[in-house]
Amino acid sequence: MTAELFPRERVEVAPGAVHVPDWLSPARQRALVASCREWARGPVPIRHTRLPGGGVMSVMTVCVGWHWQPYRYSRTADDVNGARVAGFPHCLAELGREALAAAYGGTAAGRGEYAPDTALVNFYDGDARMGMHQDKDERSGAPVVSLSIGDTCVFRFGNTEGRGRPYTDVELLSGDLFVFGGASRFAYHGVPRVMPGTADPALGLAGRLNITLRETGLSD
Numbered sequence: 001m002t003a004e005l006f007p008r009e010r011v012e013v014a015p016g017a018v019h020v021p022d023w024l025s026p027a028r029q030r031a032l033v034a035s036c037r038e039w040a041r042g043p044v045p046i047r048h049t050r051l052p053g054g055g056v057m058s059v060m061t062v063c064v065g066w067h068w069q070p071y072r073y074s075r076t077a078d079d080v081n082g083a084r085v086a087g088f089p090h091c092l093a094e095l096g097r098e099a100l101a102a103a104y105g106g107t108a109a110g111r112g113e114y115a116p117d118t119a120l121v122n123f124y125d126g127d128a129r130m131g132m133h134q135d136k137d138e139r140s141g142a143p144v145v146s147l148s149i150g151d152t153c154v155f156r157f158g159n160t161e162g163r164g165r166p167y168t169d170v171e172l173l174s175g176d177l178f179v180f181g182g183a184s185r186f187a188y189h190g191v192p193r194v195m196p197g198t199a200d201p202a203l204g205l206a207g208r209l210n211i212t213l214r215e216t217g218l219s220d
Helices: 024-042 090-104
Strands: 010-014 017-022 047-050 056-066 067-069 070-074 118-124 129-132 142-149 150-156 168-171 176-178 189-195 207-212
Touching: 024 056, 024 118, 024 142, 024 150, 024 207, 056 067, 056 129, 056 142, 090 142, 090 176, 090 207, 150 176, 150 207
Parallel strands: none
Antiparallel strands: 010 017, 017 176, 047 056, 056 118, 067 070, 118 207, 129 189, 142 176, 142 207, 150 168, 150 189
16 A cells, blocks of 8 residues: 555666666566476476585575576586576566666667576575675676565665675565666675565465576577
């Protein structure tokens, strides 16, 4: 009700980092939930990623286009089952270009050239968290497009120098878009909290999905 009475507005959180509330329609959200469920089944199934030091991430992850494992990309999931990762759908590339236009303006420089070739899908239950980190395993400096579906979370967006302050906490609701590029492309960011039970029941999703679209800058 509050969101309906007082619509949330687009905000530039930092130079090149833009929050666009309510960007995905309910129909698009439901379609992406269905796609994520398909990807989660395989050929490389969704899993808790094991870090080189032995720790295990609390979020569950599945990839399309390129498989990510700490801290590199490959076409095959050598740390899971050795299978070749699912192909990157053309519709996701188009979605990424739409997202850039929404965040940076309809005539955004480079919109036509933006060519994401991988998606990392992270699933958060009520206890999952994501520590402060940089997305820096890509060879491309193109923006990262982040889509939120399901439960609301606190998204902490920091600086490029380290994990500490200054940072800004942003509530990301289902359907929200967050894009970070330019001066903020390598800013530290994380998710310190998820708010269970805040998703619209019509989504048929308990938890939070985060889909990030990226250009790897890699070739076969």
